[in-house]
Structures are given as C-alpha cells and as structure tokens.
Amino acid sequence: MGHDIQAVSGHNLNTSSMESLAKDLSDRLDATIVYGYSDDTFIEGISKGDHEFIVLGKVEKGTKDIWTLRDWDYLDRIVEPTKYEGSVSYDLTIEYGRHNQYLNIYKYVFEASARYDSRWWCFCRHFTGELDHWPGLDFFRRCVYTESHKLGGKAAIYFDDQGPSAFIFEMEDFGTPTFEDIVDKVKEKFGEDFLNISEFVTKYDDTTIPHKPDKYPLAFYDDFKVFRTKWDEE
DSSP states (O other): OOOOEEEEEEOOOOOSSHHHHHHHHHHHHTSEEEEEEEOOSEETTTEEOSOOEEEEEEEOOSSSOEEEEEETTHHHHHHSHHHHTTOOEEEEEEEETTEEEEEEEESSEEEOOOOOSSOHHHHHHTTTTSOOOHHHHHHHHHHHHHHHHHHTOOOEEEEETTSGGGHHHHHHHHSOOOHHHHHHHHHHHHGGGEEEHHHHHHHOOTTTOOOOTTOOOSEEEEOSOOOSSOGGGO
16 A cells, blocks of 8 residues: 655644534635534444434535534543543545545644645655656645645644654544644654755755655655745646
8 A cells, every 4th residue: 555645734723612613614614514423333322323424513604615524532522521521533524526525633733635646755756856846746735735724724744644754643643732742743753854845945956956865754844935836837
C-alpha cells in the first residue's frame, strides 16, 4: 500500500458542543451542516448498533453545499462518561457525485481534506533535486492553506501516513495537544529532517536545489508564506 501525504493544521473552532461546532462550521463554510452520530454500539433502550447515521440536528445556509458532521465519541460518552468527558473527535464530509471530501476535527487541530495527487516519495523528491513539478505541489499547498485559513489555522504539517511521522495520528487522537505542541514534538524527534518549505523555497531556486537522492525529509512545515509558482501557473 502506498504512502500518502497527510496535512494537519490548527483551528479556532468552537468545539464546546456538537451544535456549537455545526453553527461555527456553517458560518465559515457558508454551507448547511447536518450533524449527528453513527449508531455503532448496541445500548439497550438507547441505540440499536445497526451502524445507521442518526441525525440530531441541522444548521441551514442558503447554499447548495451540505456537509455531514459526525461525532465519533457520542455513544462512548454514554457508556463511559468520565473517560470521554470533553473528548472531541469528528469527521466532516461532503459528496460531490462519486467523490467524497472529508476532514477530521479534534479539539485543537484538524486533518485537511486536501489530497496530493501522488505519493509521499514523489512529494519529497521536489526537495532533493530529483523532481521539478512545483505547480502541482503548490496547488496542493494552496488547497491546504484555504482550509486552514477558513478554520483559523496559520500553518500546517505534512507527514507520511505510514512512515516515522505517523505518530502524529496518535497525538491527535488524544485530543489535547495543540498544533504548536505537535510542531515542537516533530522538531524534537526529527531536527533538520523537519523541513520548512517557505525557507527552502526562499533559499533555493530550481537550479540550485542540492541533489540528495538518499536524504529525504521526514516531515514538512508550511506557513504558506512563500510559493514557487503563481496562482495562474497551476
């Protein structure tokens, strides 16, 4: 199975309740939000465990976009209220024909829905002098920037979903680390192998990138300050 690029960013969404989050997302995305939970656990008198999506409410906007907000911890809070008190674990999805767009939302961070059109190693080769297709890479970065900007983030981390940096998934699942906490941990673990994209693009042009095919970054930091290409070149 191929290694894919995952993007994680901070947010300032109102996650105090599912309804509050739905209202906040509706305002920011200018879209209708249907919210609820998956009936994945049998609880006598409460849930059937038939895996149906149970709608708890809807925040309507006068646009054609309809997103579905799913609370993955809803039933767990009923079964183990102390353990799951204050937990935040949602996914937000929308269907465009046969294509689904989705992102995962935690207490302080979210995983972007933007997807790079190739695998992790292809992404890395832009920074080792082996590949030069910056329009595609910058298009992906701008998609992540758009989502991050709408949800209140200022930067993103790109990581290999099956590589050494996959520990980030575990940090998100605990729900308490902020984006800055994750950045600090990645810096601590990877040092100079945690590459700042804006600094790299500022330092090197296409002809001066050091050729290091055996030295791939382990994760990337993107503050969206510098792009190699302009919007109309993508």
